[in-house]
Amino acid sequence: MSHAAHGPNWSARIAIALVSMLALIVAVALAVTIGEMRISLDTALKALGNGLFDLDFPVSAIQQGVIFDYRLSRALMAGLCGGALAMSGAILQALLRNPLAEPYILGISAGASTGAVAVLIIGISIGGAVLSVSAGAFIGSCAALGVVALLAAGAGGASDRVILAGVATSQLFNAATATIVTTMASAEQARGVMFWLLGNFGSVRWPDIWMAAPVAFIGFGICVLHAKALDAFAFGVDAAASLGIAVTRVKVVLFAATAVMTAVMVSIVGTVGFVGLIIPHAARFLVGSGHARLLPACLVIGAIFMILADILSRVLIPQQILPIGVVTALFGAPVFALILYRARRPA
Amino acid sequence: MTLATREVRWGAGGRMIVDGVTLEAAPGRVLGLIGPNGSGKSSLLRLLCRLRNVASGVVTLNGNDIAGMPRRELARRLAFVEQQATTEIQLSVCDVVRLGRTPHRAALASWNQADEAAVNEALARVGLTERHDQFWHTLSGGERQRVHIARALAQEPSELILDEPTNHLDIQHQLSILSLVRRLGITCIMALHDLNLAAMFCDEIALLHDGRLQAAGAPEEVLTAEAIQRIFGVAVSIHDGASGRRHIEYLIETERRKQP
Numbered sequence: 219m220s221h222a223a224h225g226p227n228w229s230a231r232i233a234i235a236l237v238s239m240l241a242l243i244v245a246v247a248l249a250v251t252i253g254e255m256r257i258s259l260d261t262a263l264k265a266l267g268n269g270l271f272d273l274d275f276p277v278s279a280i281q282q283g284v285i286f287d288y289r290l291s292r293a294l295m296a297g298l299c300g301g302a303l304a305m306s307g308a309i310l311q312a313l314l315r316n317p318l319a320e321p322y323i324l325g326i327s328a329g330a331s332t333g334a335v336a337v338l339i340i341g342i343s344i345g346g347a348v349l350s351v352s353a354g355a356f357i358g359s360c361a362a363l364g365v366v367a368l369l370a371a372g373a374g375g376a377s378d379r380v381i382l383a384g385v386a387t388s389q390l391f392n393a394a395t396a397t398i399v400t401t402m403a404s405a406e407q408a409r410g411v412m413f414w415l416l417g418n419f420g421s422v423r424w425p426d427i428w429m430a431a432p433v434a435f436i437g438f439g440i441c442v443l444h445a446k447a448l449d450a451f452a453f454g455v456d457a458a459a460s461l462g463i464a465v466t467r468v469k470v471v472l473f474a475a476t477a478v479m480t481a482v483m484v485s486i487v488g489t490v491g492f493v494g495l496i497i498p499h500a501a502r503f504l505v506g507s508g509h510a511r512l513l514p515a516c517l518v519i520g521a522i523f524m525i526l527a528d529i530l531s532r533v534l535i536p537q538q539i540l541p542i543g544v545v546t547a548l549f550g551a552p553v554f555a556l557i558l559y560r561a562r563r564p565a
Numbered sequence: 566m567t568l569a570t571r572e573v574r575w576g577a578g579g580r581m582i583v584d585g586v587t588l589e590a591a592p593g594r595v596l597g598l599i600g601p602n603g604s605g606k607s608s609l610l611r612l613l614c615r616l617r618n619v620a621s622g623v624v625t626l627n628g629n630d631i632a633g634m635p636r637r638e639l640a641r642r643l644a645f646v647e648q649q650a651t652t653e654i655q656l657s658v659c660d661v662v663r664l665g666r667t668p669h670r671a672a673l674a675s676w677n678q679a680d681e682a683a684v685n686e687a688l689a690r691v692g693l694t695e696r697h698d699q700f701w702h703t704l705s706g707g708e709r710q711r712v713h714i715a716r717a718l719a720q721e722p723s724e725l726i727l728d729e730p731t732n733h734l735d736i737q738h739q740l741s742i743l744s745l746v747r748r749l750g751i752t753c754i755m756a757l758h759d760l761n762l763a764a765m766f767c768d769e770i771a772l773l774h775d776g777r778l779q780a781a782g783a784p785e786e787v788l789t790a791e792a793i794q795r796i797f798g799v800a801v802s803i804h805d806g807a808s809g810r811r812h813i814e815y816l817i818e819t820e821r822r823k824q825p
Contacts, residue, residue, distance in 0.1 A: 317653060443672050450667050453650040456616050461720070462640030462668030507654045 492550020
């Protein structure tokens with residue numbers, strides 16, 4: 219909640235927005251120039267001009283392709299994915315009142331990947347129309363959310379049970395994915411799916427961005443509209459309701475928004491864990507726990523974190539690309555442990 | 566006229582928890598709900614602020630059925646203080662009290678003078694103005710309950726509902742919280758455990774047992790030795806205390822048996 223500003227302090231807001239934009243641009247610039255093929259900023263800018271505005275700078279076709287079609291789209295996708303997952307984590311943590319909640323740990327990502335894999339390998343069609351991978355992922359993520367909710371409610375509804383329910387749900391959907399892959403996929407498909415499941419920006423192209431960007435930004439808009447409602451959940455559902463929040467409607471809208479954001483990101487880049495966990499905690503540390511500030515902070519910090527993580531995944535081991543999920547887990551697992559440890563202490 | 570219930574029923578798990586309660590609060594007075602554990606006090610309070618929906622009967626606020634009121638409008642009239650509500654989120658005292666402004670603010674409205682004034686006044690009324698920036702986790706149980714009351718006051722309610730506000734507090738804090746509630750001057754409905762505190766601080770008392778209203782009225786009418794024996798299963802002797810209020814003395818063998 220806002221500590222200092224009691225009114226709209228526009229100059230401060232604009233300054234923060236500009237700094238955030240600048241940081242994002244720097245991150246994208248790093249992502250475009252760093253890699254196996256070293257590219258100067260100058261060349262990168264020229265390629266950008268060629269790609270975006272149809273200019274005619276002299277850039278070699280290979281460089282043009284690497285910069286514009288490969289690295290830039292990849293960096294933008296990483297940013298969108300990081301931002302959307304971080305926001306989803308912040309929302310799940312607020313609604314479920316559990317600091318460990320996030321799409322990956324709750325099994326929502328696993329559900330989305332089951333749906334996506336089912337569509338990819340089996341090719342499910344409804345009413346003659348073949349289901350898209352994203353739609354499959356969305357159905358999967360909703361199913362996982364439903365299973366988590368049922369399990370958690372069945373276990374007594376306490377907020378700590380949610381994580382246990384999430385573990386069970388992850389296992390269930392991962393098993394379903396493994397069953398589909400081992401029984402129905404060809405060896406080549408299986409290898410591709412396994413690689414994609416760990417998170418992979420390698421296959422991202424521009425059409426993916428055109429799908430992910432609206433989802434991330436509309437999701438952001440919906441979430442920010444509910445910022446005050448999310449604050450009111452601090453003392454629980456009854457407290458929120460007695461503050462005038464239409465609890466059921468808010469929960470349905472926000473769970474759906476998280477499910478869509480997670481599903482679309484998973485269908486494009488695979489399951490990337492722990493971003494939704496660590497970024498909201500880092501953001502709270504910087505801007506406090508009021509959601510009007512926390513959600514934009516998650517969007518920006520999540521985006522920057524993911525772009526940097528993607529750079530790391532490309533340069534950490536020469537000649538090889540680590541799956542992005544491996545890089546985020548390398549950061550995320552220790553942070554998860556730290557939060558668990560801190561949560562043990564009585565408040 | 567303020568909050569009233571007519572033949573209100575509510576059950577859970579196949580059991581009637583509130584079973585046909587008809588009750589009316591008097592404006593500006595403190596109404597105490599007493600009864601043994603599981604008598605339906607907390608559930609009745611939750612029905613009063615529509616945190617649960619009645620199975621039958623109606624709850625009215627100024628004669629209007631609350632079932633038809635938008636939740637936000639209800640929250641500007643009725644504030645609710647739960648027992649022992651806490652959070653793991655890092656919040657300061659003023660952050661918590663500010664939550665009370667939620668029903669008065671539109672989704673994207675920024676914080677304004679009226680909000681700030683309401684928060685400062687609420688903190689002043691509970692005597693926590695100096696604790697404005699202190700973190701929630703560093704407060705004692707009594708202070709936390711005061712912050713919750715301040716949050717409720719920031720809602721600028723005409724009715725305040727409290728569920729055992731003194732639970733788990735030491736006697737000094739119990740007395741100070743109840744004196745605070747008494748001084749507020751708005752209609753208060755609160756569940757209480759302690760019969761003597763109920764007699765001291767409530768204008769009216771409603772006695773619940775097995776979800777049914779047993780008696781309602783002034784403390785001396787409701788808290789009779791016969792009623793306490795029948796409902797709580799405890800023998801008591803009631804006499805006038807030093808303060809002029811009635812004092813309930815529990816007649817129970819407290820002598821330790823001598824070891825042979």
